[in-house]
Each structure stands twice: as C-alpha cells, then as structure tokens.
Amino acid sequence: MCAPDAAITQYDPFSAECLSDPYPYYAWLRDEHPLYYVEAYDMWVVSRFQDVYDMLGNPELPFEAREGTVPTRAEMLVRNDGPVPPLPLQPVGGFTRIDQPHQGRLRGFINQPFRPRPVARLEDWFRDMVRADLPGVLAQGEFNLPVVFGLWTARTMCHLAGLPTEMAGDLRDAINESSAAIGNADLGLDPLDGLKRISRAAHLAVARRREAGADGEHPFVDGAINAVFEGRSLSDHEVAAQLVVPLIGGVETVPKVTSHGLWELTKNPDQLAAVRADLAATTSVAFDEMSRYCGPAQWFSRTVTAPVEIQGHRLTPGQRIIFLIQSAQRDPREFPDPDTFRWDRPMKRTLAFGHGGHFCMGMHLAKMEGRVILQEFLSAVEEFDFDDDAAVRSASSFQTGWDTLPVRIHRLADPS
Template structure:
C-alpha cells in the first residue's frame, strides 16, 4: 500500500501514470472519496460493471460525462436537474428519454450491419496510408497511420472531405490536451470543432449537400419535448461524440497494440501466422490493455449504497474504466499482455445507457488497421526513447510512437 495514499484524477502524479494508484484503490479503497471534488471513485471491475448497468435515473450525466476539476469542485446540495433545453448542450448531459431520442438520431450508421459495409473503405484508406508511408521508412505510427485513417472515416461520417483529415486530427488532439490539476477543458475546444461541423449542417438544411447524410438529416428532423427544432449550432454539438471519439481513440489503441506485439516476438509471430483469424482475437486483448480512456463521471440523483458507503444525491461517482480493465479479480495477471487471452466482459468502451456509440466501428477499424499493417510490414522497430504519452486525466495514451519499417 502506498504510504500516505491519496488519489484525485487531476493530481499531476496520477495524470503522469495512474496505474499504481489504481492498484491501491482496487486493493484497499474500492469506493474512494475525493473530498475536494465531492466524488467517489470506483476502481473494481464488478463494481463499475454493475453501476453502469443501472438505468433508472439513479445516475445522470447532467454535469457532463467528463467534467473538469472546476465543475467537480462545486458542491451540490441535492439532486442536479437536467440542463435547460436551449441552447441544447451535448445530449449525454440529459437523462432519458431526451438522451435516448437524440442518440437514436446519430446511431443508424453505427449499427453492426451498417458498420460492416465500411470494411472495404477502411481497408482502402489503410492501404492508401501505407502506400505513402512505407517508402519513407520512418514516421509516426499513432498520428500518421491510424490517426489519418480514423480521422478520414470521421470526415466521411460527418460530411467533410477526407482532405481535411489531418486538420481534424490536429484539432481534436489539441482539444484533448490536459493541464495537470484541471484535466481536459472540453468547452474551450468546442468552438474549433464547430467550425468544421456547422457549415455541413447549413448545407444539409439548405438542400445543398451532395448526397445523403443521415446523422445530420435525422437531427434536423428531431423535435425537442417543447416542440422546437434544433438550431444549426445545436445539431453540430450533438455530432461531437462522433467527431471527437471517432478520431482520438482508435489510433492510440492500434499503435500501442502493435508496440506490445513487437515486445513479444512469439505473440507477434502467432498473430502473423493467420491475421484473418488471429487479429480479431488479439484485438480484444489490445483493447483491454491499450485503451486510453481512464474514467467517466455521473452525478447521483437517487441515494445509492455500495460497499457500505452511501452516496447522496448531488454527489458524483467516477467509474475508472482503465482500472477495471487491469483488475486481478476479472483478469488473471492483468499486467501481462497475452494476445489470445479469453475476455468474457469488457469495459473499455463503457456499458449501459452511455455505451460507446462507435463501438462496432472502432473494433472494425482496429482489426483492419492491424491486419493491413501485418500483411504489408514484415519487420518494424519502435523508437521507444522518442515515444510520447502526455499526462492526462482522461485520454492517457501514446500520442506519438515513432516507427521505422524494415522492408
């Protein structure tokens, strides 16, 4: 047990490397109270799994799913109501039915059957990147391979030309940077995101967009409970989950996963032996081991008791997904990377009402990016000394992994 232990997701030491803190939390403080934030941290797999499955209004995201330290520092005195309807914030801040209704507007393209139709396009994008990158010999595995492919998919989903993929990727990366002590200030980055999205919404509304764009069309047709329609800006805000989440997570998982395989040559050889069959298996361990999302928050609306601790309305919980993915109670030797580990349950993409909308798309992208890399790159080296994983309260992942390919 760490001497004089204390934990906060915004502690600079935690943001630099949260893993030793998670181990202590799981072993000694499964429900840990962060006094300055009036927030309880849940670190064990079963606790997070069970809490996220509760969908009866006990937990809401009215203060956001990723509130900054300044938001959590404000103490509530009783339940927190849903935000006002206008201007409509991101729909995840609402409870059902509004949250569910708006989510359905954006969900059609992310259902399994719709996602499967993207496989050839994602493979084409991956090979376009490899055609450009491999002759160079050295490049950034996170940003220049997976990053551009993921950003290109997002561009096509939200109606932007893929020529903007590099700009979109840079914008999302900049908006996700965290300051030690405060975390990610999503509100500060939002105007930059909306500069891309609002013109697309305006084109669709005016009938000037070339072709169908369901995510925007459905949001424009939606009516709020008071009967009002969404403004262009409000429609764009509802698209941020796709715009941000689809851009920043997949590249970190793929690049880190390829690094882990390289660290274990026997495992790399095993996966290479049959990429079509083995990459989908390895993908699940790579997601467990490498997913960068650390936690999500909920505000308690109904009194809730866990491990003899009663949490009052207005207080918060943070579900430590990354800690749960390393819980010895769920995974044997969780700090060991094992490509063919049987994984019965996963929390890397959340669970319950707020389960990641892009789950199926992300898993497809990860599989294709891994398969095409292993098919075309016979040998590669990682420049570990130049790899960079910046401090973060949320997306703690390898932003830069320099790679040298040997062909």
C-alpha cells in the first residue's frame, strides 16, 4: 500500500508534485486529515471511501455543483466569502451545474439511451464497428491505444447524437485537449478552446435533429428538444448545453480506463492469462477493477450552500468541498491491498462512477463498451506489449489518465 510520506506536510491538488503523483498525498490525507482545509481555495477535501460515499449520497447535505464539478485553479482562487447564488433557470445551463431538483429533471430529458435496455440494444452496433476497424488498426503494428479506443467511443456518442461519425476524431481531440488543459498551464492548452469545439458539435446535433423533426429517433437530443421545463420549451442553446458534459464523459474515460487496464494485465501475465481463459465471463469483472484502479478523474467539487457541521468542523456558504474519488478508491479501509491491481478483486461497492444525485449517467454504456473493447482486442491479438518508456500521463488536476500509451502488436490470433 502507498504509505504516507513523512515529507508531506500539505496538500494542494494543483501543485506540480500532486499533479505528477497524487497517491502519497491521498494516503497522508486519509490517515491524518480525513477532512482537510486548503486556505488558498477556501476548500475542504474529503479523502476516505466511507466519508465520500456518505456525503455524496446524502441529499440533505447543502452541497451543490453550481460552480461546476471540475473548476480550474484560477476559478478556485476566487474566494466567494459568502453564499453563491444558484445559476438562473432561464436561460438554463447544462444540468450538471444546476441545483436539485432541476438537475434531475433536466438530466431525465436526455438520459433514455443510457439506460440498461437501450445500451444492450446498442451492443451489436458497437461490436460491429470495432470489428470492422480492428484489422486496419492492428496492421499498423504499433499505435497509441487510447487514441484508437477514443475514436470508437467518440463514434458512439456521435451515433447517439445523430452526428456524422466522421466527426468523431475531431470531437475526441477537442475533449482530450479541454480535459488536459484544466489546471495544467504548462501544456499551453486552453480549456475554453476545446470546450468551444465541443459546444459547436452539440449545437450541430441540435440543428440536425430540429431539421429532422426531432421525432424521437435520437432521444439523447430529441428528449431535450421536446421537453417542457418550467412551463416552456428549451431554446437550441439550452438543449446544446445539456449535451456537453455527456459528450465529454462519453468519449474520454472508457479509452483511458481500458488502455491502462490492458497495460496492467501485461504487467501481470498470470492475470492476463486468467482473463483470456474465458473472455465472455471475465471481461466485465476485469473492467470493474480497471474502473477502480485506472479511473482518471481525480476529484469532483461542490459548493457549500448553507452552514453545516462535518466531523467537528463548521463549513460555511461559499466554501468548496472536493471529493477525492481516486483516494477513496485506494482506501485500504474499503479495499484490502488497494494499490495492487487484481482483475477479479471482490468489491462490495465502488465509487468509480460517483454516488448520489450526480452519479455517472453513462455507467451502463461505459461497462458495455469496456467489456466489448476488451473482448474484441484480446480475441484478435495473441501477443502484445506496451512501450513503457513512451507512456505519458496527462497531469491535469482533473485527469491523470494515460493519454499516450503506445501498444506493440507482436502476434495476431489465428482467425480460424
């Protein structure tokens, strides 16, 4: 287990040290400061599994996402020094930062295709698309795995939004750039530029569905076009705003989790052999452990909206509270030997997809895509490894996923 480092005396999620390796800081926080205060951002930090689980899952607590769930450092440096008003309902912004109960209602307009049955119906389409692509991809011999997987997840989101799948590569790149840029000035990337490109794709989806009559064929978009919210219809701009975060979540996480997960399997050949032994049965179990161990998103933020006492500390309106999902997922109080990857780890519960009102809208889609990607890749490839020295992990405060993970294909499976 990652032991707390005696040299650690403070935690700042935006510091260079934390960005390069947050795990020793998480161990220190969990052991010594389960509720930690960061003066610079007027922010509380929750690091233990049980605390994150209890607080995110308690709708009575006055924590809302009205300042966004992944603020940048510049945004965090602005002190509120008092209550932050909720965002307006007209025009209404994207549901992920609207207060309850409106968040749940807006989300309900677009989440139909992400429910278990529609996702199950999508599986053949996704598998066929992956199978059609794989031979050409594998013929390259060496390539960046998350970029290839990211094309597949981006095509899925284009398909659901009624966008041409030819747009998938641009959408994936815009999303990866905007995530990498958050809290990472060194890269010289502008998160707003990436967000503008994602927003343009969302607006195009709305225009195309309006033109096609929004007849329900693409409920991800049509659901919001046809919705009645606060006694009125949503404008095109308001509909597009609902699509942005699902597009981001739907494109970037599964590729990072599965690529990193396959890397872990190659480091543990006995585990790779065990997964290979029965792909139909093992891959969904392996994807669960990959989601725990390889989850790229580090934390999600909320703003305190009323005075509240937590663990003997008084939290006041306008302060922030962040929930360290990746610390919780490595908490030895919940997961024995948490820093070891174990494909068939028994898990009573997980925070990989969050908890409570903002619980991941795409979990069923993520699990289907992750399972199919693992099955198809491992069925087609007999021997592969990774160029460890060329692996690069984005050092954004929001994401520590491996963006560059070159895979080398040594032997394909016999097609017979």
